[in-house]
Structures are given as C-alpha cells and as structure tokens.
Amino acid sequence: MTATDPQGVPIDPRVEALVSDLIGRVADKWTMIVLEVLAAQGEMRFTVLGQHIPGISQKMLTRTLRAMERDGLLIRTIHPVIPPRVDYRLTDLGLSLGDAFCGVWRWAERNLTQIEAARHRFDSRP
Amino acid sequence: MTATDPQGVPIDPRVEALVSDLIGRVADKWTMIVLEVLAAQGEMRFTVLGQHIPGISQKMLTRTLRAMERDGLLIRTIHPVIPPRVDYRLTDLGLSLGDAFCGVWRWAERNLTQIEAARHRFDSRP
DNA sequence: GGTGCCTTCTTACCAAGGGTAAGCGGACGG
DNA sequence: CCGTCCGCTTACCCTTGGTAAGAAGGCACC
Numbered sequence: 001m002t003a004t005d006p007q008g009v010p011i012d013p014r015v016e017a018l019v020s021d022l023i024g025r026v027a028d029k030w031t032m033i034v035l036e037v038l039a040a041q042g043e044m045r046f047t048v049l050g051q052h053i054p055g056i057s058q059k060m061l062t063r064t065l066r067a068m069e070r071d072g073l074l075i076r077t078i079h080p081v082i083p084p085r086v087d088y089r090l091t092d093l094g095l096s097l098g099d100a101f102c103g104v105w106r107w108a109e110r111n112l113t114q115i116e117a118a119r120h121r122f123d124s125r126p
Numbered sequence: 127m128t129a130t131d132p133q134g135v136p137i138d139p140r141v142e143a144l145v146s147d148l149i150g151r152v153a154d155k156w157t158m159i160v161l162e163v164l165a166a167q168g169e170m171r172f173t174v175l176g177q178h179i180p181g182i183s184q185k186m187l188t189r190t191l192r193a194m195e196r197d198g199l200l201i202r203t204i205h206p207v208i209p210p211r212v213d214y215r216l217t218d219l220g221l222s223l224g225d226a227f228c229g230v231w232r233w234a235e236r237n238l239t240q241i242e243a244a245r246h247r248f249d250s251r252p
Numbered sequence: 253g254g255t256g257c258c259t260t261c262t263t264a265c266c267a268a269g270g271g272t273a274a275g276c277g278g279a280c281g282g
Numbered sequence: 283c284c285g286t287c288c289g290c291t292t293a294c295c296c297t298t299g300g301t302a303a304g305a306a307g308g309c310a311c312c
Contacts, residue, residue: 072244
C-alpha cells in the first residue's frame with residue numbers, strides 16, 4: 001500500500017513490504033503470549049514456559065521460541081546438565097516489542113465484553 | 127498462565143483465557159494490515175482495499191473483513207447499486223485497536239534493520 | 253436480443269501449516 | 283535393568299489458506 005504512518009508521513013513501499021512481512025512474523029498469537037509471559041516472569045525454562053501458556057503444543061512452543069531467537073527477541077541458554085535445562089530470556093529488543101504489544105493487551109482486556117456483545121449481535125441476526 | 131498484567135496486577139484465569147483467545151483472533155497479520163489501511167484511508171470499498179494490501183487473496187480479504195465485522199471492528203455498508211458497491215469503515219472500537227497496534231508498527235519500522243541483522247547472525251552460525 | 257462486463261463474494265481443489273502422540277538421548281534412582 | 287527426567291524431533295493427519303473459476307444480475311454495445 002502507498003500508506004502513510006499514523007503521523008501522515010509517507011512510507012517507502014519497499015520498506016512497507018518489509019514491515020508487513022515483519023508484522024506477519026511477529027503478530028502471531030503464540031509469539032505475543034510468550035512475550036507477555038517472559039516479560040512478566042523473567043527467565044524461564046522450556047517446560048515451565050509451556051505450563052504458563054495453556055493450549056500450546058510442544059511443537060509450536062519450540063517453533064515459536066526458535067523463530068523468536070532467530071529474530072533476536074530472546075536468548076536461549078543451554079545448561080549442560082542431566083536432565084537438560086534450557087532457559088529463555090528476552091533481549092532488550094524482545095522487551096521493547098513486549099512494551100509495544102502491551103497496548104494491545106490492555107485494549108483486549110478493556111474491550112472484551114464489548115466484543116463479545118458485538119459477536120452475539122452478529123450471530124443472532126437475520 | 128497465572129499471569130500479571132504489566133503493572134503486576136494479578137488476572138483472573140478465566141478472563142486470561144478469554145483475552146488470549148481474543149488476542150489470537152485479533153493478532154493476525156491481515157487484520158492488522160486492514161486496520162492500518164482503513165485507519166489511514168478512511169472508508170474504502172472491497173476492491174480498492176485489496177489493491178492496498180499486497181499479497182492478500184480475495185478469500186482471505188472477505189474472511190478477514192467478515193471476522194472484523196463480527197467483532198464490531200468495522201461496519202460494512204452495501205449500496206444497492208449495479209455493479210455492487212460495498213464500503214468498509216472502522217468503528218470507534220476498530221480505531222481504538224488501530225491505535226493500540228500503532229506502537230507495534232512503529233516498533234517494526236524502528237527495529238527492522240536490527241532484526242534482519244539478528245536473522246543473518248542466526249542463519250550463518252555453526 | 254445476445255454478448256460481455258462490472259463487482260463482490262463463494263466454491264472446488266490442492267498445498268502448506270498446526271495438532272497429536274510417540275520416540276530419542278543419557279545420567280541417575282530404585 | 284528399567285523407568286524417569288527434559289527438551290526437543292518426527293511421522294501422521296486434519297484444518298487452514300491460496301488459486302482460480304463461477305454466480306448474480308443489471309447495463310452498454312452491436
């Protein structure tokens with residue numbers, strides 16, 4: 001899109017496409033939740049992280065964490081002990097993304113009932 | 127998760143689950159981009175909207191718009207003319223979500239190069 | 253009056269992505 | 283010697299998304 005940012009400043013289309021891709025990568029349910037949990041709880045190991053995220057599968061947790069590590073959002077520390085212990089901790093970049101998503105969480109909490117009402121209206125109409 | 131919000135206030139687990147679901151619904155690439163475009167451009171019709179969102183298919187555009195309408199994020203106005211004309215416009219709720227996502231867009235723009243660098247480091251390592 | 257076009261969906265079909273569940277590796281407790 | 287611990291990984295399947303074609307239906311043109 002030949003978009004403008006919220007201040008009305010025109011954006012280079014090539015940058016625009018890259019940002020869209022990045023948003024596609026990062027605007028993901030699991031990524032957002034991992035971000036939230038790690039921001040609130042600090043360093044955590046794999047299993048505990050999974051326990052704090054109801055509904056996630058091991059596969060998706062692994063995949064999400066790898067992608068986030070690749071993007072530099074978190075650091076994965078392998079402790080060479082038996083049984084294995086792997087800790088995950090947000091980088092400054094990850095923390096800053098967590099802050100950015102914070103507004104979305106607050107929005108979701110604030111508007112939950114309003115959205116449920118809207119859905120109900122939509123579902124029970126001719 | 128027995129999470130706390132960013133201010134450290136404990137959250138009811140049931141509310142937590144609902145918020146997670148809502149986030150899963152709303153933290154979607156296409157939803158975010160539609161929100162952005164409509165926030166910047168105001169009312170738009172189907173085809174034009176599609177032209178402003180590179181890479182989206184008609185099917186996903188329809189589906190995304192329906193879901194957003196269901197959630198009360200936008201209003202769909204059908205003008206009974208031939209050929210058909212359908213306009214989409216954000217509600218106040220949709221605009222407020224756009225504001226909330228605004229921080230994420232700015233984050234993405236600001237940290238684009240840093241992320242690309244991180245990816246490159248990750249991909250070219252033993 | 254047929255032919256074709258316009259726009260907004262919808263649908264049939266296929267590929268890709270996510271869920272489930274089982275296995276692996278390797279020390280240690282019983 | 284067998285089970286258990288944890289962090290993955292993999293094989294299989296089902297759901298989801300992309301592609302492309304069509305439907306609806308009045309209008310313009312020949």
